[in-house]
Amino acid sequence: MQLELPDRDYMFPGHVACPGCGAAVAMRFLLKALGEKTVMVIPACCWSIIAGAYPQSTLKIPVLHTAFETGGAVASGVRAALDMRGDTQTTVVAWAGDGGTFDIGFQALSGAVERNEDFIYVCYDNEAYMNTGIQRSSSTPYGAWTTTTPGRDWKKMRKKNIVEALVAHRIPYAATASIAYPEDLFRKVAKAKAIKGARFLHIFASCPTGWRIPSEISVKIARMAVQTNIFPLYEVEDGLRYTINFFPKGYLVKEYFRLQGRFKHLSEQDLDQIQTMVEEDWKLLRHKAGMS
Amino acid sequence: MKRVLEGSHSVAEAVRLAKVEVISAYPITPQTHIVERLSDFCADGSLSARYLRVESEHSALAALIGASSAGARSFTATSSQGLALMHELLHWASGARLPIVLAEVNRALAPGWNIWADQTDSLSQRDTGWIQLYCETGQEVLDTTLQAFRLAEHVSLPAMVVLDAFFLSHTYEPVDVPGQREVDRFLPAFNPRFRLNTETPCAFNQLAPPDVYMEMRRSIQDAMEEALAGFSQMEEEFSGIFGRRYGAVEPVECEDAEIILVTSGTITSTSRQLVKELRSRGERVGILKIKLFRPFPAEIIRQCLKKARKVAIIDRNCSFGAGGIFAQEVKAALCDLAERPVVFSFIAGLGGRDVTVADLENIYTQVRNQEVPQRESIWAGLHPVPAPELNR
Numbered sequence: 273m274q275l276e277l278p279d280r281d282y283m284f285p286g287h288v289a290c291p292g293c294g295a296a297v298a299m300r301f302l303l304k305a306l307g308e309k310t311v312m313v314i315p316a317c318c319w320s321i322i323a324g325a326y327p328q329s330t331l332k333i334p335v336l337h338t339a340f341e342t343g344g345a346v347a348s349g350v351r352a353a354l355d356m357r358g359d360t361q362t363t364v365v366a367w368a369g370d371g372g373t374f375d376i377g378f379q380a381l382s383g384a385v386e387r388n389e390d391f392i393y394v395c396y397d398n399e400a401y402m403n404t405g406i407q408r409s410s411s412t413p414y415g416a417w418t419t420t421t422p423g424r425d426w427k428k429m430r431k432k433n434i435v436e437a438l439v440a441h442r443i444p445y446a447a448t449a450s451i452a453y454p455e456d457l458f459r460k461v462a463k464a465k466a467i468k469g470a471r472f473l474h475i476f477a478s479c480p481t482g483w484r485i486p487s488e489i490s491v492k493i494a495r496m497a498v499q500t501n502i503f504p505l506y507e508v509e510d511g512l513r514y515t516i517n518f519f520p521k522g523y524l525v526k527e528y529f530r531l532q533g534r535f536k537h538l539s540e541q542d543l544d545q546i547q548t549m550v551e552e553d554w555k556l557l558r559h560k561a562g563m564s
Numbered sequence: 565m566k567r568v569l570e571g572s573h574s575v576a577e578a579v580r581l582a583k584v585e586v587i588s589a590y591p592i593t594p595q596t597h598i599v600e601r602l603s604d605f606c607a608d609g610s611l612s613a614r615y616l617r618v619e620s621e622h623s624a625l626a627a628l629i630g631a632s633s634a635g636a637r638s639f640t641a642t643s644s645q646g647l648a649l650m651h652e653l654l655h656w657a658s659g660a661r662l663p664i665v666l667a668e669v670n671r672a673l674a675p676g677w678n679i680w681a682d683q684t685d686s687l688s689q690r691d692t693g694w695i696q697l698y699c700e701t702g703q704e705v706l707d708t709t710l711q712a713f714r715l716a717e718h719v720s721l722p723a724m725v726v727l728d729a730f731f732l733s734h735t736y737e738p739v740d741v742p743g744q745r746e747v748d749r750f751l752p753a754f755n756p757r758f759r760l761n762t763e764t765p766c767a768f769n770q771l772a773p774p775d776v777y778m779e780m781r782r783s784i785q786d787a788m789e790e791a792l793a794g795f796s797q798m799e800e801e802f803s804g805i806f807g808r809r810y811g812a813v814e815p816v817e818c819e820d821a822e823i824i825l826v827t828s829g830t831i832t833s834t835s836r837q838l839v840k841e842l843r844s845r846g847e848r849v850g851i852l853k854i855k856l857f858r859p860f861p862a863e864i865i866r867q868c869l870k871k872a873r874k875v876a877i878i879d880r881n882c883s884f885g886a887g888g889i890f891a892q893e894v895k896a897a898l899c900d901l902a903e904r905p906v907v908f909s910f911i912a913g914l915g916g917r918d919v920t921v922a923d924l925e926n927i928y929t930q931v932r933n934q935e936v937p938q939r940e941s942i943w944a945g946l947h948p949v950p951a952p953e954l955n956r
């Protein structure tokens with residue numbers, strides 16, 4: 273299948289992500305849409321490693337590595353300095369994992385969005401702290417095994433809905449995207465780039481290592497997350513106008529769960545309960561989009 | 565132009581004159597007057613800076629790490645709990661070699677809540693790679709803030725200008741506020757060697773394995789040494805333009821002194837009063853005021869103290885389990901001397917307790933009357949605590 277995307281890449285081959293890493297795919301697509309006038313702020317996450325050790329760099333744009341919880345604040349400062357120099361053309365991006373976004377970096381992110389700082393915050397979501405060895409985050413889904421939710425202590429809390437939390441800030445633009453839908457992702461990044469103020473992209477990025485899946489089904493799993501309504505594709509403008517970008521045919525969540533080692537302990541009953549939860553969330557989203 | 569200014573406002577005036585480009589701050593007593601005055605300057609146009617009203621001190625410093633990396637002259641102010649919250653990023657700022665300037669108002673750490681003068685907050689950050697400059701007067705606060713930018717940008721390290729809560733931050737004094745032209749001469753625009761730039765894309769602060777990390781750390785130590793070596797040259801230029809200088813340390817009547825009080829911050833002013841009185845009674849006493857604490861001017865301190873018989877170090881701080889922090893550093897500096905003075909370490913004035921001329925005289929008398937200290941550090945001015953309370 274031929275993708276309708278520019279050929280130019282801003283990432284060098286030979287980076288050190290695991291085979292099939294969704295986070296690496298997500299960055300590649302993101303930069304295709306943003307181009308070279310981009311400054312990237314990366315708090316601690318798998319990408320602190322993927323981006324390369326001194327003196328090499330995986331990316332063809334300037335990168336500022338920073339402390340785990342500081343993405344929102346550091347990007348605010350970079351923007352302020354560029355503005356002071358009259359450079360309003362360069363796009364500033366904070367690129368963080370789910371831990372750096374949903375958990376430890378949430379305060380700085382919330383502050384930056386409340387101030388409506390002019391940058392794009394991208395969360396690539398692999399649903400756990402992968403850099404430190406697969407520990408649970410508030411983005412880890414209900415039912416998942418991680419190294420801190422082992423055995424029968426598998427996670428029994430829902431995944432935090434980060435997009436809704438940011439929508440509550442009346443953020444000018446928030447959208448979900450997936451590595452399995454690159455054209456949709458590309459369009460959203462391009463759209464975000466053209467908007468002024470705070471923008472948030474939540475990119476679903478499968479992690480073969482942490483999810484206990486073969487690397488070759490990484491993209492397939494990401495696609496199934498969308499097709500089962502576990503990770504709906506939608507966008508919200510000004511915290512008000514919802515648009516759902518993809519209407520699945522209603523695959524059952526258990527198809528998605530069965531392929532992943534991190535869910536293998538779940539019973540039929542657990543899976544039924546998760547199916548109900550997913551349907552609830554989907555109904556709520558449709559309601560917000562004015563569809564029910 | 566001479567004006568009567570609050571200590572906090574002296575900081576703000578210097579920041580305005582330094583043409584800072586990005587300010588990011590969070591309120592905490594007794595530092596708030598600094599950032600409020602800076603807000604006024606930005607609002608009325610006398611300073612054209614971007615001012616980020618962030619949601620925590622942690623983010624205040626994080627934002628400046630971003631701003632400074634992108635090449636902007638950057639400033640923040642904080643105190644006590646706020647500085648403690650910044651701790652992780654204090655290391656980050658020096659490791660990233662960013663010449664951020666921070667005004668730190670020395671305030672006690674909780675619990676119990678105490679907003680008054682105490683140096684333990686800044687001194688617990690002594691190993692973070694920041695230049696630390698302690699001030700005594702409103703004029704010194706203004707001048708030191710300008711010097712801090714110059715020094716920081718010269719060696720690519722962040723710098724902390726430290727002033728005592730209330731005794732300095734909220735005290736009005738006549739201060740000579742220099743003109744913009746003179747300040748521009750002393751402090752040209754910030755032009756870093758490296759900055760985030762899409763023309764020449766680089767990665768900053770990336771993964772540094774064992775085979776490179778140590779050299780990076782060594783370069784920070786080298787930069788500190790350069791800051792120490794360059795301090796008097798910087799002051800030379802400063803005094804050439806403004807007619808004032810302070811020295812990394814200031815010896816007062818030390819030449820023939822048998823006993824020297826070692827002080828920092830506003831306790832120095834009170835000590836000056838005492839020394840004047842004691843000298844008039846024929847006592848051979850002097851003061852060594854320490855202004856530059858990081859880098860630590862060990863050699864100058866050795867030279868100033870080596871001829872004294874006894875040295876009394878007064879610390880408005882405590883490293884629990886060890887003692888006064890200035891005392892530890894001064895003792896370490898003196899131990900290389902074959903013949904050295906006897907060192908007495910006093911802890912006084914914690915949590916804003918007044919240290920009066922009478923208190924200092926008490927300390928002096930103790931030192932004069934004893935050949936060696938009775939304890940590692942002596943707590944001056946302690947109220948008697950009822951024994952049962954202690955034992956419970």
Ligand SMILES: Cc1ncc(C[n+]2csc(CCOP(=O)(O)OP(=O)(O)O)c2C)c(N)n1
Nearest residue numbers: 316317318340369370371372400401402403
């Ligand atoms: C203050 C602080 N606490 C903990 C860490 C250790 N740490 C580094 S990356 C990381 C997990 C990152 O998780 P996430 O943001 O989801 O990114 P991922 O590694 O999954 O890509 C943790 C816990 C740190 N660097 N700083």
Ligand code: SF4
Nearest residue numbers: 290293318402479481
């Ligand atoms: S652990 Fe997961 S997110 Fe991290 S590099 Fe490997 S596949 Fe990518």
Ligand SMILES: [Mg+2]
Nearest residue numbers: 369370400402
């Ligand atoms: Mg993660």
